[in-house]
Amino acid sequence: MFSGSIVALITPFNGDGEIDYDGLDRLIQWHIQSGTSAIVIAGTTGESPTLSDDEKVALAKAAVAIAGGRIDILVGNGGNNTLACVRLTERLNDTGIQGYLTVTPFYNKPTQAGLLAHFTAIAGATSLPVILYNVPGRTLCDLSNEIVIKLSELNNVIAIKDATADLTRVAELLEKCRQPFHLLSGDDATAVAFCQAGGHGVISVTANVAAREMAAVHAALASGDIKEAVLLDKQLAGLHENLFIESSPMAAKWALYCLKLLDSAHLRLPLVDLSSTGKNCIEQTLKDSGLYPQEC
Template sequence: MFFGSIVALITPFTSENCIDFDCVTQLVKWHIDSGTSAIVVAGTTGESPTLSDDEKFELAQHVVDVSQGKIKIIVGNGSNNTYASCQLTRRLNSLNIDGYLTVTPYYNKPTNEGLIAHYSEIARATTLPIILYNVPSRTACDLPNEVVAKLSELSNIVGLKDATADLSRIDKLRAKCGASFTLLSGDDETGFEFCRLGGDGVISVTANVVPQTMAAIQAHLNNNNIKQAKALELDLVALHRDLFIESNPIAVKWALYYLKKIPNALLRLPLTMISSQAKQKIEQTIVKSNLYPQEN
């Protein structure tokens, strides 16, 4: 159901600190034209911690309306408050979306039993498919393989976004969860190897900047054209690295502004504007990559 190059879409803002829906429209159309497989709305890269539930709903509704069924839409519905996640999920169920990306409950540090109970409650709040999201570098909460395996027994928990960069997990997860369970990389730097070793795709920050190239890499991997995929991937190594030179999505927003894809690089506090040194590094990387002309 979910595979290939999935973009973790940024959320552009106006100078009044509101969502720039006109800009969202242009970005969604660009991803449809570029061959992106799906869009994640209101994920980490979309600055979900500083979006209200009303904004998440309005943003998801807008993306659905713009896409007109031409691309799959996945919405971030996770939090560290199980009840709040269930409430948001029930509200989002009314939209024509394709599924949810549900991050582990950050800050609370639940036990494995708590993780299973948290996700089980959210799964009961919808019939739509749910992708688990494990990103311990941000949440201080790892989702162990045995917990993923237990949750995969629930009919609408269909996959995992793994941002641990631990490639040794892939074979173990596949063995525990079965061939039909979707494994997606959430780490651009190791995403190629993740897919080469048996993953089904990536939920990518880099895809915000070079969607055609990311889609082409995944298409080659899907067709077992490893050599062609690797050649394209080598051109992205520096970009994968430098888009995380400061806390995501600071750098990727600047890259999109530099490429004239968004009218500004505004963020919501506590994130602040990119430093001058990082700004220069991103611009140099884009120029040296020589990738962007084919995206324009």
């Protein structure tokens, strides 16, 4: 089961907009050394809407090879075309990955019955673990607790990434989902409170930039040292907020470029470079967090 600090990894691109596999290697090695629990590639933070299926399969194979069994690799296989998601999942099944993160369909605005059918079809296309992903702020589609509970009856639906920041959902899911079923926060700012309420970890944007620090927060939570977890997390509060100053992952990529973990902060359209105001904010936030003492 997946728990702790899991990174929703950005996809590095070079200046020509192609995937930077050397950069991918550098990031995965850094996360392994930093204590990150698992890595999600080709998720929405990885700009999945701008990645082709061929690129997602190539990224999966590359990430698995780089990881070499030292860290679990999960792949985003969600979308708003169920048949396309099923076909992508079938292609990814033999790449050596350890599971999937499957986001709710965006734009279509399906009913709860439609969501049940959508996730059931995707889960049926694989024997690998599937993590549901509910992020209504980005998709305008909210996966209800009732449907999560029903989906937890499927053998390979083993967790949810909940990015609603609604901590009241946790208790019901803990009580009614088929166990074992893990609850993972998708909102860095409330992740510690989410875990205090019974959650098992976070799939994090902040971990892109502060991998070791996020791992320390969740190690403290796992050991029951809530006071230490809250203290460590407080030092990251600026990152939790300001990495979303403009559309994610614009700020995360700029921060990684400042930290010299990326050679380029390039994004694919329709995302563009962070504004000058945003860049200044991120540089100051890195300094305030003790991660970056120099000028970028």
